[in-house]
Every structure is written in C-alpha cells, then in structure tokens.
Amino acid sequence: xxxxxxxxxxxxxxxxxxxxxxxxxxxxxxxxxxxxxxxxxxxxxxxxxxxxxxxxxxxxxxxxxxxxxxxxxxxxxxxxxxxxxxxxxxxxxxxxxxxxxxxxxxxxxxxxxxxxxxxxxxxxxxxxxxxxxxxxxxxxxxxxxxxxxxxxxxxxxxxxxxxxxxxxxxxxxxxxxxxxxxxxxxxxxxxxxxxxxxxxxxxxxxxxxxxxxxxxxxxxxxxxxxxxxxxxxxxxxxxxxxxxxxxxxxxxxxxxxxxxxxxxxxxxxxxxxxxxxxxxxxxxxxxxxxxxxxxxxxxxxxxxxxxxxxxxxxxxxxxxxxxxxxxxxxxxxxxxxxxxxxxxxxxxxxxxxxxxxxxxxxxxxxxxxxxxxxxxxxxxxxxxxxxxxxxxxxxxxxxxxxxxxxxxxxxxxxxxxxx
Amino acid sequence: xxxxxxxxxxxxxxxxxxxxxxxxxxxxxxxxxxxxxxxxxxxxxxxxxxxxxxxxxxxxxxxxxxxxxxxxxxxxxxxxxxxxxxxxxxxxxxxxxxxxxxxxxxxxxxxxxxxxxxxxxxxxxxxxxxxxxxxxxxxxxxxxxxxxxxxxxxxxxxxxxxxxxxxxxxxxxxxxxxxxxxxxxxxxxxxxxxxxxxxxxxxxxxxxxxxxxxxxxxxxxxxxxxxxxxxxxxxxxxxxxxxxxxxxxxxxxxxxxxxxxxxxxxxxxxxxxxxxxxxxxxxxxxxxxxxxxxxxxxxxxxxxxxxxxxxxxxxxxxxxxxxxxxxxxxxxxxxxxxxxxxxxxxxxxxxxxxxxxxxxxxxxxxxxxxxxxxxxxxxxxxxxxxxxxxxxxxxxxxxxxxxxxxxxxxxxxxxxxxx
Numbered sequence: 001x002x003x004x005x006x007x008x009x010x011x012x013x014x015x016x017x018x019x020x021x022x023x024x025x026x027x028x029x030x031x032x033x034x035x036x037x038x039x040x041x042x043x044x045x046x047x048x049x050x051x052x053x054x055x056x057x058x059x060x061x062x063x064x065x066x067x068x069x070x071x072x073x074x075x076x077x078x079x080x081x082x083x084x085x086x087x088x089x090x091x092x093x094x095x096x097x098x099x100x101x102x103x104x105x106x107x108x109x110x111x112x113x114x115x116x117x118x119x120x121x122x123x124x125x126x127x128x129x130x131x132x133x134x135x136x137x138x139x140x141x142x143x144x145x146x147x148x149x150x151x152x153x154x155x156x157x158x159x160x161x162x163x164x165x166x167x168x169x170x171x172x173x174x175x176x177x178x179x180x181x182x183x184x185x186x187x188x189x190x191x192x193x194x195x196x197x198x199x200x201x202x203x204x205x206x207x208x209x210x211x212x213x214x215x216x217x218x219x220x221x222x223x224x225x226x227x228x229x230x231x232x233x234x235x236x237x238x239x240x241x242x243x244x245x246x247x248x249x250x251x252x253x254x255x256x257x258x259x260x261x262x263x264x265x266x267x268x269x270x271x272x273x274x275x276x277x278x279x280x281x282x283x284x285x286x287x288x289x290x291x292x293x294x295x296x297x298x299x300x301x302x303x304x305x306x307x308x309x310x311x312x313x314x315x316x317x318x319x320x321x322x323x324x325x326x327x328x329x330x331x332x333x334x335x336x337x338x339x340x341x342x343x344x345x346x347x348x349x350x351x352x353x354x355x356x357x358x359x360x361x362x363x364x365x366x367x368x369x370x371x372x373x374x375x376x377x378x379x380x381x382x383x384x385x386x387x388x389x390x391x392x393x394x395x396x397x398x399x400x401x402x403x404x405x406x407x408x409x410x411x412x413x414x415x416x417x418x419x
Numbered sequence: 420x421x422x423x424x425x426x427x428x429x430x431x432x433x434x435x436x437x438x439x440x441x442x443x444x445x446x447x448x449x450x451x452x453x454x455x456x457x458x459x460x461x462x463x464x465x466x467x468x469x470x471x472x473x474x475x476x477x478x479x480x481x482x483x484x485x486x487x488x489x490x491x492x493x494x495x496x497x498x499x500x501x502x503x504x505x506x507x508x509x510x511x512x513x514x515x516x517x518x519x520x521x522x523x524x525x526x527x528x529x530x531x532x533x534x535x536x537x538x539x540x541x542x543x544x545x546x547x548x549x550x551x552x553x554x555x556x557x558x559x560x561x562x563x564x565x566x567x568x569x570x571x572x573x574x575x576x577x578x579x580x581x582x583x584x585x586x587x588x589x590x591x592x593x594x595x596x597x598x599x600x601x602x603x604x605x606x607x608x609x610x611x612x613x614x615x616x617x618x619x620x621x622x623x624x625x626x627x628x629x630x631x632x633x634x635x636x637x638x639x640x641x642x643x644x645x646x647x648x649x650x651x652x653x654x655x656x657x658x659x660x661x662x663x664x665x666x667x668x669x670x671x672x673x674x675x676x677x678x679x680x681x682x683x684x685x686x687x688x689x690x691x692x693x694x695x696x697x698x699x700x701x702x703x704x705x706x707x708x709x710x711x712x713x714x715x716x717x718x719x720x721x722x723x724x725x726x727x728x729x730x731x732x733x734x735x736x737x738x739x740x741x742x743x744x745x746x747x748x749x750x751x752x753x754x755x756x757x758x759x760x761x762x763x764x765x766x767x768x769x770x771x772x773x774x775x776x777x778x779x780x781x782x783x784x785x786x787x788x789x790x791x792x793x794x795x796x797x798x799x800x801x802x803x804x805x806x807x808x809x810x811x812x813x814x815x816x817x818x819x820x821x822x823x824x825x826x827x828x829x830x831x832x833x834x835x836x837x838x
Binding site: 303 | 700
C-alpha cells in the first residue's frame with residue numbers, strides 16, 4: 001500500500017472507526033501526535049475529555065485488523081494521508097477550513113453542529129482501478145435530487161458526459177436520480193467517475209445501483225469513509241457530503257428540493273471557497289426550488305449554469321487555486337497561528353529566510369524534508385496567512401516580516417508548543 | 420383635458436409627430452423653450468442643426484388638429500406633461516437619465532444609438548377609463564417572448580393575477596405570448612392593466628388581440644406615443660419599450676430569447692435604476708435563454724424570481740424611490756449643471772436658502788411657484804446632485820454649500836443662460 005507502514009495503516013483504520021467522521025478532537029489529536037501515538041492514547045484512555053467523549057464508546061471494540069482483512073477480501077484498500085494516493089490537492093481547502101475552525105475549538109468556543117463539519121477525513125476506503133490522488137485537480141462534483149425529474153436527469157447526464165469528454169472526473173454520491181445520471185453520463189463518455197458512498201463499500205447502497213457501481217469500479221473509483229460492513233446511517237450521509245464537495249474543483253447542483261442532501265453539499269462547497277453552480281428549471285417544479293434559492297442567494301450563492309460552457313467558464317475563472325485565501329483572523333496572534341501547525345508544516349515555516357522569495361527545493365534543503373512534504377505544507381502556510389505566494393515563489397507574509405519578533409527563528413523560539 | 424390650454428395640446432401633438440420618439444434634440448428644445456415656442460420654432464425652421472435634422476422632413480406636413488380630431492373620434496386623449504394625468508412619478512427616472520445624457524449631448528459627444536434612448540415622451544395618446552398619473556407608483560412591468568411556451572404563459576398569467584390582486588398595475592406591451600398572458604392575468608383578477616403599444620391606438624396590433632385590448636380599455640388603459648393612424652414600425656417598438664420599463668416600479672422578464680424585445684426592455688429597466696427580475700425555466704428551452712443570461716450577468720443582471728413572493732420582496736426592497744441617485748459627474752461644474760435645468764426647476768433651486776433644510780411649502784412661498792411645481796422640480800434637483808433630501812426636507816447639496824461661490828444667488832448670477 002504505497003510504502004505506508006502497517007503501524008500507520010492499522011492506526012488510521014482504528015481512528016477512522018473509533019469516532020464518527022469529521023470529529024474535530026480526534027482530527028486534532030492525530031494532527032498533533034501523529035496517527036500511531038493518537039491511536040495508542042485513545043486505546044489506553046490517555047486522552048483529554050473531548051477526545052474521550054468522541055471515542056470512549058468504541059475504543060475497546062474496534063478491530064482494525066478485521067477491517068483491513070474485510071477490505072482485502074472485497075478489493076477495498078485503505079488510503080491514508082501518508083500514502084502517495086491521498087488527494088492532498090483536493091483536500092487542501094478542507095485542511096484550511098479545519099485549521100481555521102481549530103482556532104475557535106482551541107479557545108473552547110466550538111459550537112456543536114450536527115454532522116458535516118469541514119474536517120478532513122482521517123482515511124478513505126477505496127475500491128477501483130484508478131488513483132485517488134489526482135481527483136480534485138480536474139474534477140466536478142455533481143449532486144441533486146433522488147426524486148429527480150426526467151428533465152433533471154437529462155441535464156445531469158449530458159453535463160457529465162460533456163465534462164468527462166473534456167477530461168474532468170465526475171464526482172457524485174451514487175444515489176438514485178441526479179447522482180446516478182451524472183455517473184452514467186461520465187461512463188457513457190468512457191471516462192472515470194467517482195462514487196462517494198456513506199456506507200461500507202462491500203455492499204451497494206442503494207441496492208438498485210449495484211450494477212452501476214460495478215461499472216464505476218472498472219474504470220473509476222468507489223470511495224467511503226466507512227469501513228467495510230458499516231451501514232449507511234443518516235449522519236454518515238451528511239459527513240459524506242463534505243468529501244463530495246472537497247473532491248470537486250467545483251460543485252454543480254442539478255435539481256434539489258429546499259431541504260435536501262444536495263443543499264448540504266452545496267453549503268460545504270461554498271464553505272470550502274469552491275465555485276458553486278446550480279442549474280435552473282421550471283419555477284413550477286419543486287425539484288428546482290433548491291437550485292433557484294441557491295442562485296438567488298445574496299451571499300454564498302450559486303452561479304446559474306445552463307450547460308457545459310457555463311460550467312467550464314466558472315471552473316476556469318476560479319483559477320487553479322482551490323482555496324479562497326481566508327481573511328486573517330483578527331483575534332489570532334502569530335504564536336497562536338504557529339501553534340496550530342502540524343510538525344512538518346511548522347518545520348517548513350521555520351525553513352523560510354526572514355525575507356526574499358524561495359522555492360520548494362530550497363526549502364527542502366533548508367528543512368531536510370522531502371520536496372513532497374514541503375509542497376504539501378505550503379498551501380497550509382499560505383491559507384494560514386503565514387506565507388505569501390507569487391510567480392517568484394514563496395516568502396514570509398509581509399505583515400510578519402515587518403515585525404522583527406516575527407522572523408521565523410524568533411517566532412519559533414517564542415511559540416510555546418503546549419502539548 | 421385637465422386644464423391644459425389648446426395651445427399646449429396642439430404644440431405637443433405636433434412635437435410628438437414631427438420627430439421620432441426619444442429625440443434628444445427635440446426633447447431638449449421643449450425643455451428649454453416650452454412646447455409652444457419649440458413647436459413654432461420647428462415649424463418656422465428657426466432651430467439649430469440637430470433639431471432641424473430630427474424634424475425637417477415632417478415639419479411642413481404634420482397636422483396636429485387632425486391628430487386630435489382623430490383621437491376624439493376613437494376615444495383617445497392626448498396626455499401631456501402639463502396635465503394632471505401625466506405620470507410624473509413613473510417618469511422621474513426617465514427625466515433623470517435624460518438630464519444626465521444631456522450633459523454629454525450638450526458637449527457634442529453624443530453617440531447615436533439606434534432607438535430606445537432613455538428620453539421622456541413628449542406626450543402620450545391614451546385610451547381607457549382609469550388615470551395614467553398613478554401608474555408607476557405601484558405597478559410591475561411584465562414582458563417576454565411572443566413565441567412563449569405554455570409554461571411561460573402560465574407563469575406570466577399567475578404572476579400578473581397575484582400582483583393585480585395585491586393592487587399592482589400590470590404593464591406590458593400587448594403582444595402575443597407573455598404580454599397577453601400578463602394582461603389576461605390582471606384582467607382575471609378584475610384589476611387595471613396597461614397596454615403600451617408601438618402604433619396608433621385606433622387599430623389593434625396585433626389584430627388577434629383586438630378583444631383583449633377592448634377588455635383592457637374597459638377597466639384600464641391603452642397607451643402609445645404614436646398618434647392615431649400611425650403604423651407600428653420597428654423603431655417604434657424599441658422606443659416603446661422604454662415607456663414600458665419606465666411605467667413599472669420594476670420589470671419582470673418571463674421567457675425571452677437571447678435577442679428579443681424583452682431583453683431590450685430589461686436593458687432599459689436597469690438603465691433607469693429600477694429592479695429587474697427574470698423567471699428561470701428549463702435550460703433546454705431557448706425561450707428561457709434570455710432570462711438565464713440576465714440572471715447570470717455579473718453587472719446590471721436580473722434577480723431570479725420564482726413567484727409572487729420573490730417579486731414583492733424585490734420591489735419592496737427597492738424602496739419607494741424609483742431612481743438610483745446618479746454618481747456626481749466629475750467633469751461637470753455647477754454652471755453647466757444649472758444650465759441643464761428647465762426654468763421652473765432652476766427657479767426652485769434659486770429659492771433654496773444657502774444652508775438649512777426646507778420643505779416644499781416654504782420653497783413655494785420663496786419662489787412664487789405652486790407646491791405641485793416645486794414637488795415636480797425637487798427629484799430633478801436631487802438626481803442632479805444639486806440638492807440633498809432627508810427626513811428633514813431638502814437642502815443645497817453639501818459640496819455646493821461649502822463653496823461660497825456656489826450659493827444659489829451667486830451661482831445664479833454666474834451661470835450664463837446661453838440660448
């Protein structure tokens with residue numbers, strides 16, 4: 001499995017099952033201590049209240065060996081962030097939103113929202129022939145109503161066909177209606193499509209799409225946070241939706257009722273700073289009501305798209321950077337921001353010269369990290385507002401470099417790594 | 420005819436026929452010299468080149484007596500700005516845009532655009548039982564494709580019905596398709612609707628809507644800039660569209676092809692600073708393509724509306740003031756702006772104290788003008804940036820009052836009224 005040690009794989013399989021997806025305490029523990037130490041601490045109950053609350057019920061019962069074995073029996077592999085197959089590019093925005101959310105969490109102000117927090121997955125179960133890593137570089141998520149109309153299914157299928165023909169990976173949720181039409185459109189173009197499921201990949205849900213999923217697995221991917229054998233529960237659909245939104249360069253909603261899973265995915269899309277699009281329809285159709293509301297929204301609204309050209313223009317104008325640079329959070333000082341970085345990212349930041357532009361190669365030499373590790377760290381530093389990017393490379397963000405105390409070495413010394 | 424002298428009525432009937440509608444030179448001449456003197460000057464050829472160019476071909480042939488007689492025979496009256504029936508409120512935005520355009524015109528920089536300039540009508544031929552004056556205070560213009568679909572006609576009819584029930588006058592162009600559906604919806608609610616025609620009101624155009632127009636005339640109004648007997652020419656449809664846009668507090672487009680008269684009306688609506696709305700439809704319908712383009716437009720776009728509630732919200736949030744305050748035109752000094760005012764409006768401006776808030780009543784006493792004349796002048800002074808309005812009344816606009824040379828009396832002496 002791509003050079004990942006068994007220790008890490010077992011730890012991630014354990015972590016992925018011991019808590020519900022998108023648990024900020026567990027994600028934070030893994031970020032801080034690494035998966036192996038975090039898993040061990042959880043198993044031994046040596047964790048703070050918030051981690052304990054999220055994990056205590058299952059800590060003694062999870063058997064990661066059994067999950068990995070069940071996966072192997074069904075041709076399902078576990079893809080982890082330490083693997084080359086992890087979609088770092090697609091998940092950069094998810095990492096960024098999670099880091100911003102963490103600031104609030106650390107200060108104890110986190111509001112508990114039901115499901116769907118924009119926290120990266122700890123691992124993904126994957127079945128299929130292609131690689132997960134490139135998904136998100138050139139991909140479009142398409143979601144919509146299960147009880148779609150003929151009109152909606154036709155639009156979804158045609159749009160997916162056109163996008164697939166132009167080399168975009170079509171990502172959806174594998175449900176009846178719009179989702180299935182989108183997958184079928186991509187398959188009809190003979191291209192890759194990705195089904196993100198809420199339950200374990202050893203069983204098809206919904207069962208009526210069994211044949212569709214088999215065809216998808218032949219040329220594309222089935223993806224789930226849930227281990228083999230896990231039933232698709234309601235909360236899992238909501239957390240699943242953030243993965244759909246994160247795997248698309250943008251998300252297109254084709255028919256959605258006012259309150260629906262598609263609207264939830266749309267919400268995640270704008271939360272990630274990705275372009276959201278919606279297809280209009282007759283105002284007399286309740287299946288288009290959600291799309292119309294998204295288009296008419298003053299903030300975080302959707303762009304009206306009528307076909308392939310509109311989608312290509314919207315995705316194109318969103319540029320290559322999948323993340324909105326977040327507004328610098330006024331209440332957060334440098335120390336707090338540094339404190340939020342994981343160790344390799346912190347190391348890359350410390351490798352920056354006080355002024356001047358540098359490239360990843362020079363940072364790799366300065367830090368002793370691999371170029372890949374540096375490249376993974378840079379978007380996080382950028383969205384944290386700690387470094388700036390340009391054609392010339394990267395440099396310490398201007399407001400920081402003006403303050404002598406904020407030069408990396410000094411800041412590094414000043415920041416207390418409170419464990 | 421509402422206390423308007425025969426001189427004025429004949430002059431306006433002459434002016435309205437001697438040039439095509441929306442002629443800026445003729446409108447400017449009337450504004451400066453009044454209708455009677457302007458008409459006489461045109462008849463005698465004592466006008467500048469631009470007025471002559473717009474009027475010379477017909478000056479000797481127009482017979483306003485015959486037009487007024489033909490009108491009387493057909494129950495068609497001529498409504499003029501000097502009459503109490505003139506829709507001053509609805510046309511305030513047209514006056515404002517015309518005044519802004521005049522600045523460019525006076526400097527000789529006017530570009531000739533084909534038809535549809537936002538210049539107020541010089542007079543309107545009207546047939547029907549209600550009064551034109553209040554139209555625009557609580558009215559919605561609805562326009563759309565002649566070759567409408569069943570879907571579009573249903574939406575137009577239902578929307579017009581709902582608006583009419585709530586006391587909005589529905590204004591449209593009397594064409595087949597969406598226009599007719601809108602008029603029928605208002606009639607079904609037993610309320611007033613206004614047909615703005617491109618040709619003379621003595622004949623129905625299109626002929627197939629003859630019965631519809633008869634029903635409209637019984638409880639509402641037929642309106643046209645064209646005198647009785649005038650055929651509806653292409654250019655007249657374009658200039659007619661500005662009247663439709665101006666008579667609505669906002670305009671709703673229900674189905675429109677990419678290039679269509681409805682799109683032209685939509686353009687006028689945003690040009691007047693009025694709220695533009697569009698109804699989405701299937702992306703597979705060419706009849707909705709124009710609506711979708713308006714909704715997706717980055718600037719001057721339309722608000723997506725799915726029904727009555729959306730329209731009411733949009734009209735409501737546009738407030739009572741039907742005019743966007745224009746950005747102060749940087750290149751225009753005070754003298755030039757004063758020079759653009761007609762005599763009564765200039766008189767009202769001169770009646771302002773150098774500082775402090777005043778109401779219309781005090782201005783009427785100060786100027787010797789009637790309160791109505793003062794009330795008509797104030798929106799023009801406001802959109803010209805010469806006075807400011809608040810709950811406390813009106814005052815000389817701040818940038819002017821700070822400069823001693825710009826106090827009304829001084830400015831009045833400085834401004835040369837170059838004729």
